[in-house]
Amino acid sequence: MSKVSKQDKHSSSRDGSQTPKIAIGALLARIGDCFCELDSDFRITYINSQAANLWGGAQADFIGKRLLDVVALPVGGETLGHLILAMVDRAPHYFEIFSPVAKRWIEFSIHPSGDGLAVFMRDIHARKVAEIALHESEERFRHLADLVPNIVWTAKADG
Secondary structure (H helix, E strand, O other): OOOOOHHHHEEEOOOOOEEEHHHHHHHHHHOOOEEEEEOOOOEEEEEOHHHHHHOOOOHHHOOOOEHHHHOOOOOOOHHHHHHHHHHHHOOOEEEEEEEOOOOEEEEEEEEEEOOEEEEEEEEOHHHHHHHHHHHHHHHHHHHHHHHOOOOOOOOOOOO
């Protein structure tokens, strides 16, 4: 019978208190956002089912593998650049990008975690499509207004 130490069941927070790893894993599995954790070699140490679905696989397809080996991130691309910068400067990075992998707009929130990174991804596709449509509508209206040289008046038929 194997023994499980208190250290195996809990992780230490900065203030020294203990947080059950099981509770954290359950929380990350339930959140609506996509989440993965990367070690210092960009290996995926944890991924929730939402992130695995976004990238087109099952959780087991990603655990222990280098991110670039399982997700088609373009070398020199914005996402990879932010991941590398966050790893090097140990500071949070936030950005929105159209993902060619997911074919959707994704909001990224990358945070240093231990010697790796915690990566939160949120599908913002519907919001971005609405923002783009609104911007295009405003541009069309502005163009139309610029074409009308005089003030347009409306009045009742009886004056």
